[in-house]
Structure formats: structure tokens, C-alpha cells
Amino acid sequence: MVFQGEVLPIAALLERARTASSVTPGAGIGVRHTAAGNAARCAALLTAGDTVEAAWRFGILQTLDDYTSTFRRGGAALASGVFADEPAYTGSVQVDAAFAALADYLAERDGWQVPTWALDPTRRTSRWFPAVPAIFKTEAQQESPRAFRQRGIFITGRSLARA
Numbered sequence: 001m002v003f004q005g006e007v008l009p010i011a012a013l014l015e016r017a018r019t020a021s022s023v024t025p026g027a028g029i030g031v032r033h034t035a036a037g038n039a040a041r042c043a044a045l046l047t048a049g050d051t052v053e054a055a056w057r058f059g060i061l062q063t064l065d066d067y068t069s070t071f072r073r074g075g076a077a078l079a080s081g082v083f084a085d086e087p088a089y090t091g092s093v094q095v096d097a098a099f100a101a102l103a104d105y106l107a108e109r110d111g112w113q114v115p116t117w118a119l120d121p122t123r124r125t126s127r128w129f130p131a132v133p134a135i136f137k138t139e140a141q142q143e144s145p146r147a148f149r150q151r152g153i154f155i156t157g158r159s160l161a162r163a
Contacts, residue, residue, distance in 0.1 A: 029073060031081040033066040035099050039087030046091045055095045056130040060102055064160060067106055076110040083107075086117035097125045097151040104147035105160075125152040132156060 042059035046052070063082065071079035083103040089096050100123035107114040117123075132140045132155060140154040148155055 031070055034085055035063045035083050036085040036087045038063045039090050039099055042095055043090040052092045052094050053131050055092060056098060059095055060098045063102060076112050080112040083115050094125045094128045097123045098153055101148040101151045101153055105145050127152050129154050
């Protein structure tokens with residue numbers, strides 16, 4: 001390793017690493033993106049003529065990614081903050097139900113309190129298969145997590161799988 005024009009021996013590198021302040025990347029950073037913010041963007045997408053499937057991909061899957069990133073930085077207590085503020089209604093009953101389902105699903109999975117807004121009975125739809133091809137609808141009815149199924153949303157086990 002070259003440091004300011006000099007090559008440091010391994011012992012010096014180890015000593016420098018041992019005495020360096022420990023800084024965890026992302027430490028001290030709170031919640032950056034929220035379900036409420038993503039819902040507002042979904043409302044704008046829908047108003048501009050985008051489909052509910054596009055709102056699913058952007059709103060719900062992006063919120064899942066935001067939650068996962070926050071969880072990795074600060075654990076469940078911090079990550080639950082992604083859902084602290086109630087998302088405004090988007091103009092799509094399906095998408096509104098999906099935000100509630102995602103909050104309920106993650107709260108149950110990771111052991112935090114489901115936000116009150118997610119239990120609102122108006123955040124339900126009759127029967128929606130977001131981004132599920134017809135050939136996989138039976139699979140979605142069998143695999144959909146309780147939080148989604150109770151709100152009329154049917155997804156496959158792969159629907160929430162993220163890279």
C-alpha cells in the first residue's frame with residue numbers, strides 16, 4: 001500500500017488499522033426514504049397515466065429495498081421508521097393496500113409493531129395479482145403471505161425476492 005508516497009510494511013498497516021477510529025458506514029444516518037414518500041411518487045406516476053403494475057414496481061418494491069437498506073444499517077427499530085408516517089392515498093386501491101400489506105408483512109417478519117394506518121380496513125382490494133403472469137396465479141394464491149392475502153393481494157414467493 002502506498003501512503004503519501006511511501007510504502008508501508010504490513011506491521012505498520014496493521015497498527016494503523018488497530019488505532020484508527022472505528023467508523024461504520026451509514027452509522028448515524030436515519031431513515032432516508034419512506035413508504036409515505038414513495039406513495040407520493042406513485043400517486044404522481046398514476047396521475048401521469050402509468051399503470052398500477054408500474055406503481056407496484058416503483059412504490060412497493062422500492063420501499064422494500066429502502067427498508068432492507070435501512071435494516072442493514074440500523075436493525076428493525078430503525079427500519080420500522082420507513083413506515084412510521086402514513087402514506088397518503090395514491091389513487092389506486094391496489095397500491096394503497098399493497099403499502100399496508102408490506103408494512104404488516106415486514107413488521108411480523110422482523111418483530112416490530114404494525115403501524116395503525118396499515119390496519120385500516122379501507123386499505124384492501126378485491127383481488128389483485130401484481131406483476132403475476134396468468135400461468136402463476138394458482139401459485140400466487142397458495143404462496144401469498146398472510147399480510148398480502150388478507151388485503152386481496154396475491155403474489156408468488158418470488159415476488160418480494162430482491163437482489
